[in-house]
Amino acid sequence: MRLPTDFYKILAFATRSALVNRRNVFAIFEMLFWPGVAIFSVGLLTRFLKLDPETVTFILIGAVSMNTIQIAQLDLSYALLYSVWAKSLKHEFMAPIKLAHILVGAGTVGLIRGFVVFVIMGFLSMWLFDMDLARPGVRGLLIFLTGMFLNAAIIGALVLALVLRFGQRAEVAAWAFSYLMLLLCGLYYPVSILPLGIRELAQIIPLTYFLEYFRHFYGFPLMSSHPLLYGFSQSVVYLGLCYALVQYTLKSALQRGTLLRLSE
Amino acid sequence: MQPAIFAAGIGKSFRTGFFGPRKQVLQEVDLEVGPGSIFGILGPNGAGKTTFISILATLLRPDAGQARVLGLDVVKDADRLRERVNLAASGAHFLWCLTVEENLKFYGRLYGLGGKALATKVGELLDLFELQPHRRVTFERLSTGLKQRLALAKALINTPELLFLDEPTTGLDPEMAQHIRGEIQRLNRDAGLTILLTTHNMREAESLCGEVAFLKEGRLVARGTMPELQERLGLGDRLSLFFKDGPAPLDYGRLPGVLTYKAENNRVDLMVDRAEKRLAAILEEVSQTQSKVIQVQLKEVDLAEIYHEITH
Numbered sequence: 158m159r160l161p162t163d164f165y166k167i168l169a170f171a172t173r174s175a176l177v178n179r180r181n182v183f184a185i186f187e188m189l190f191w192p193g194v195a196i197f198s199v200g201l202l203t204r205f206l207k208l209d210p211e212t213v214t215f216i217l218i219g220a221v222s223m224n225t226i227q228i229a230q231l232d233l234s235y236a237l238l239y240s241v242w243a244k245s246l247k248h249e250f251m252a253p254i255k256l257a258h259i260l261v262g263a264g265t266v267g268l269i270r271g272f273v274v275f276v277i278m279g280f281l282s283m284w285l286f287d288m289d290l291a292r293p294g295v296r297g298l299l300i301f302l303t304g305m306f307l308n309a310a311i312i313g314a315l316v317l318a319l320v321l322r323f324g325q326r327a328e329v330a331a332w333a334f335s336y337l338m339l340l341l342c343g344l345y346y347p348v349s350i351l352p353l354g355i356r357e358l359a360q361i362i363p364l365t366y367f368l369e370y371f372r373h374f375y376g377f378p379l380m381s382s383h384p385l386l387y388g389f390s391q392s393v394v395y396l397g398l399c400y401a402l403v404q405y406t407l408k409s410a411l412q413r414g415t416l417l418r419l420s421e
Numbered sequence: 422m423q424p425a426i427f428a429a430g431i432g433k434s435f436r437t438g439f440f441g442p443r444k445q446v447l448q449e450v451d452l453e454v455g456p457g458s459i460f461g462i463l464g465p466n467g468a469g470k471t472t473f474i475s476i477l478a479t480l481l482r483p484d485a486g487q488a489r490v491l492g493l494d495v496v497k498d499a500d501r502l503r504e505r506v507n508l509a510a511s512g513a514h515f516l517w518c519l520t521v522e523e524n525l526k527f528y529g530r531l532y533g534l535g536g537k538a539l540a541t542k543v544g545e546l547l548d549l550f551e552l553q554p555h556r557r558v559t560f561e562r563l564s565t566g567l568k569q570r571l572a573l574a575k576a577l578i579n580t581p582e583l584l585f586l587d588e589p590t591t592g593l594d595p596e597m598a599q600h601i602r603g604e605i606q607r608l609n610r611d612a613g614l615t616i617l618l619t620t621h622n623m624r625e626a627e628s629l630c631g632e633v634a635f636l637k638e639g640r641l642v643a644r645g646t647m648p649e650l651q652e653r654l655g656l657g658d659r660l661s662l663f664f665k666d667g668p669a670p671l672d673y674g675r676l677p678g679v680l681t682y683k684a685e686n687n688r689v690d691l692m693v694d695r696a697e698k699r700l701a702a703i704l705e706e707v708s709q710t711q712s713k714v715i716q717v718q719l720k721e722v723d724l725a726e727i728y729h730e731i732t733h
Contacts, residue, residue: 162533169530172523173516180518244514247480248575252531253503411482414435417475420514 166254170262174232177239178266187231188270192224192278199345200286210287214375217288219344221278222368225302226309227335229271233313236263237320238328240419247420256403260314267313268306275302293374300385304367307392311363312338314399321406324419338362343369348380363391423492425583425615426454426477432485433472433639446472447639450486454617454632459609461630462619468636470619471587477617478508478585491582504532507581511591513572517561521552521571524560525578532579546574550604566597573604584608586618590625602629623727635731643731651694654730655680658696661718662689662707669712677702696721 178184199220203213236259240246282288293301312334319327341358342365343351351359359365366381366388373379381387410416431450434443447469454460462470475481477490479499488495493502515524525546529539547553550570555563563571569589576584586605590598602625608614620626626633634644643650651657657680662668664687673682673691678699681692693699696719707714 161535165530165533165535165539168535169527172530173519173527176523177516177518239516243516245516247475247510248508248515248528249531251478251480251503251508252528252579253500253533254531258531411480414472414475414481416480417471420510 163258166252166258167262167265170236170259171265173239174236174263174266177235178232178270184270187228188274189277192228192274193281195220195224196278196281196285200282203286211376213286214288215372215377216345217282217286218368218372218375221275221282222305222364223335223339223344224278225271225275226305226312226339226364228274229267229306229309230312230316230335232263232267232270233260233310234316234320234330236260236313237317238325241320241325244420247416250407250416256317256400256407259317260310260400260403264310264313267309271306271309272302275305289375293371297371297374301367301371304363304370304388304392307389307396308338308362308364308367309335311392311395311399314396314403318399318402318406321403321410321415324415338364341365347377361391363388363395366391422456424453425456425458426452426460426488426490426617428452428473428477428486428488430486431473431476431483431488433469433476433481433483445639447476447483450636450639450641452634452641452644454615456615457609457613458632459605459616459618459630461626461633462617462636463621463623463626463633464619464636465621469639470621470636472639473636474508474585474587474617474619478506479503480508504579505581506583506585507576507579508585508587509569509572509576509589510586511569511588513568515560515568515571515575518559520557520559521563521567522547522556524571525574528575529578534578542578542580546577549577550574566593566600569593569597569601570604573601577608581614583615583617586616588620589618590620590622598625605629624721635727637731650727650731654727655692656727656730657692657694659718659720660691660693660696660700660703661716661720662691662703662714663687663716663718664689665713665715667712669707669710669714671706671710676706679703 196217199216203216237246240249279290283290315334316327316330319330341355342348342362343359348356348359348365366384369380370384370388429451431447433447434445437444450473462473464470472481476483477488477495479495479502482496490502491505495502519527522543525543526539529542534542547556550573552567552570552574555567560568560571573589589605590601593601605616606629609616618629632644632646633650635642645653667687668684668689673679673684673689676691678694679691680694683690691703700719704714
C-alpha cells in the first residue's frame with residue numbers, strides 16, 4: 158500500500174463515517190441507549206432467576222459481545238449504504254479507490270465505536286452486576302476483543318457484498334446476519350445444548366471459539382483443544398473469502414450496471 | 422495527435438428482470454473526440470447516452486468493442502484512467518449530512534489529496550464556483566443550483582484532463598442553466614479541458630459543443646458540427662409572417678439565412694438558419710416593400726425536429 162495517497166483514501170471513509178455518526182442522533186442511541194438497555198434487561202433477568210455469579214457472568218459476556226459486534230459491524234455495513242442512500246455511489250467508484258480503502262477506513266471507525274460500547278457495557282456489568290471483567294487479564298481481553306472485531310469485519314464485508322448486489326434491499330441484512338451468527342455461536346447458552354446439526358454449524362463460526370476462550374477464565378470448560386487456533390484461522394479464511402466475494406460483486410456490478418442504478 | 426476519446430464497436434445490453442430477456446442498449450457505437458474540445462452526445466431519453474458515457478467513465482463495462490480514453494483502455498486501465506478524469510451528472514447527489522466543504526474534502530481524499538494540497542484545492546474550487554458563503558451548509562439544505570455547482574466543483578477536485586458531464590443543466594432554472602454553461606465554457610477555454618457532455622437540449626448543445634453526435638436506440642446515427650448537421654438536413658428555425666394585405670412581393674429565398682419558404686394567402690413560412698439573428702434583417706427587407714406585417718411567429722428548431730430528420 159502506497160503512502161500517503163492510500164492513507165488519505167482510507168481517511169476519507171473514516172472521516173465520513175465519523176461525521177455521519179456525530180450528526181446522527183440514532184448513532185448515539187446505538188452506542189449508549191441499546192447497549193444500556195441490553196445490560197440492564199439481561200442483568201435484571203439473571204437476578205430475577207436467582208442465577209449463580211458464574212452463570213450471570215456467562216450470560217453478561219454474551220450480552221456485551223452481541224452489542225459490541227453489532228456496533229462494530231454497522232460502520233462497515235453502512236459504508237456503502239450511505240452512498241446508496243445518498244445516491245452518490247457512482248461518484249465514489251469513479252475515484253481511483255480500492256475496496257481495501259473502504260474496509261479499513263469505515264472498519265476503523267466501527268472498531269472504535271465497538272470498543273467504546275465494550276467499555277461502557279463492561280463498566281455497567283461490573284458496577285451493577287458484580288461481573289469481574291478484568292479476570293482474563295489484558296492479554297485475554299485483547300484477544301477476545303480482536304476476535305469480536307474479526308467477526309464484525311466478516312459480517313460487515315458480507316453486507317457490503319450484498320449491498321453491491323441488491324442495493325438498499327440489503328439494509329436489513331446488516332442486522333439479520335449478526336443476529337443469525339450470534340444465535341448459533343452460543344451467546345447466552347453453551348453450544349453443547351444446541352440440537353445436533355445446529356451444533357456443527359456453531360463449530361464453523363469463529364465467534365464460538367472466542368466466546369469459549371473468554372469464558373474459560375470464569376471456570377467454564379473448553380469444548381475444543383485449541384479455541385484460538387480455530388477462531389483465528391477460521392476468521393482469516395472467512396475474511397479472505399468475504400474480500401474475494403466483495404471484489405466479485407463489484408466486478409459484477411460494473412458489468413450489470415448496478416452502480417448506476419443505485420445512483421439514480 | 423492521439424484522440425482524447427476513441428470508441429470502436431461498443432455494445433451493451435442489460436437483462437430486464439431476473440430471468441427476462443436482454444435489452445440491447447448500445448450497438449456498434451464508434452466515436453473519436455479530439456483533445457481540448459467540447460463534444461455533445463445528443464438523443465432522447467433512453468437513447469443510450471448515459472450508458473455510453475458511463476462506459477467511457479469506467480462505471481460500466483462494455484459487452485463488445487473497445488474504448489480508450491486519454492490513451493487508456495477503459496476496462497484494463499480503469500484505475501489509472503480514474504485518476505485523470507471525472508464526472509458530473511444531472512440531479513447532483515452527495516451525502517446529505519456533510520457540508521459543501523466536507524463533501525469536497527471527502528472526494529479530494531478519494532483522489533489521494535490531503536493536508537495543505539487538499540485545503541488549497543478545496544479553497545480554490547469554493548472560490549471558483551462561488552460556494553465560499555455556503556461552505557458550512559449541509560448538502561440537503563442547498564438549492565438545486567448550488568447542488569449543481571457543488572457537483573461541478575467535485576468534478577474538478579482531481580484537476581482532470583477530461584470531464585464527463587451527463588445532462589449537467591437538467592432540472593435547473595434558465596438563469597442557473599446559463600450560468601453553468603458559462604462555467605463549462607470557461608473550463609474548456611481556460612483549462613483546456615476536454616469535455617464530453619450528454620444533453621437533450623438542442624440550444625445547449627449548440628452553444629457549447631464544437632461537434633455533436635446523435636444516438637438513436639443505441640446506435641450513433643449522425644455526427645458533425647451543428648451548422649453542418651443543420652445544413653445537411655436543410656433544417657432551421659420556423660419564422661411565420663402574417664400580412665394584412667397579402668405577402669410582400671419579395672424573393673424570400675434570397676433573404677439572409679432563409680433555407681426554404683412557403684407563401685400561402687396572407688402568410689409566409691420561412692425556414693431560417695437562426696431566426697433570432699436574422700429576424701431584424703428580414704423584417705427590414707419586408708418593411709421596404711411597404712407591406713404591413715400584423716403578426717410574427719417564431720418557432721426555434723428543436724432536437725425533436727433534427728432528430729426526426731436524422732432518423733426518418
